[in-house]
Amino acid sequence: MVKSGEVAKNGYKCLRYPFTKISMFIGEYNHNLDDKGRLAIPAKFRLELKKGAVVTRGLDNCLFLYTKQEWEKLAVKLASLPISQSNSRAFARLMLAGAMDVESDKQGRVILPEYLRKFAGLKKSVVVAGLYSRLEIWDEEKWSIYKQQTESESGTIAERMGELGV
Numbered sequence: 001m002v003k004s005g006e007v008a009k010n011g012y013k014c015l016r017y018p019f020t021k022i023s024m025f026i027g028e029y030n031h032n033l034d035d036k037g038r039l040a041i042p043a044k045f046r047l048e049l050k051k052g053a054v055v056t057r058g059l060d061n062c063l064f065l066y067t068k069q070e071w072e073k074l075a076v077k078l079a080s081l082p083i084s085q086s087n088s089r090a091f092a093r094l095m096l097a098g099a100m101d102v103e104s105d106k107q108g109r110v111i112l113p114e115y116l117r118k119f120a121g122l123k124k125s126v127v128v129a130g131l132y133s134r135l136e137i138w139d140e141e142k143w144s145i146y147k148q149q150t151e152s153e154s155g156t157i158a159e160r161m162g163e164l165g166v
Contacts, residue, residue, distance in 0.1 A: 024133070027044075027129075029128045030128075033112070033117070057095065120139060
């Protein structure tokens with residue numbers, strides 16, 4: 001058996017990290033909100049969110065859902081923004097003042113507060129989109145419109161990302 005860091009017979013270096021768990025949120029999932037504002041988190045993400053999560057206002061009229069660990073990293077950055085700049089204050093207020101701790105129940109559901117559901121215009125059908133370190137929660141109709149627009153502009157977006165080295 002090839003150990004981490006050793007080169008295998010095929011010439012490839014083994015990059016296994018047995019004591020490191022690298023997790024990320026990816027994918028697109030359709031779910032329904034119930035009458036109480038509960039949302040079933042996709043099963044593959046439930047374990048990661050079991051330790052607690054934070055939901056807040058996102059950008060583009062969606063909600064952002066972070067693990068506690070990721071939220072703490074972001075909150076520290078937001079708190080360190082210069083309060084003398086109005087854009088910094090506005091962004092920190094958007095994210096921090098709108099945030100709410102959420103816990104999942106036995107069925108893997110979280111309750112989305114009414115003020116956040118209203119902010120994002122969430123109706124019954126929603127989309128949960130995984131974006132590496134966060135989940136985004138969208139009204140299904142708004143997501144469809146956003147996705148169509150973004151897909152039609154993918155060439156231009158790719159060129160801009162190339163300028164950033166992506």
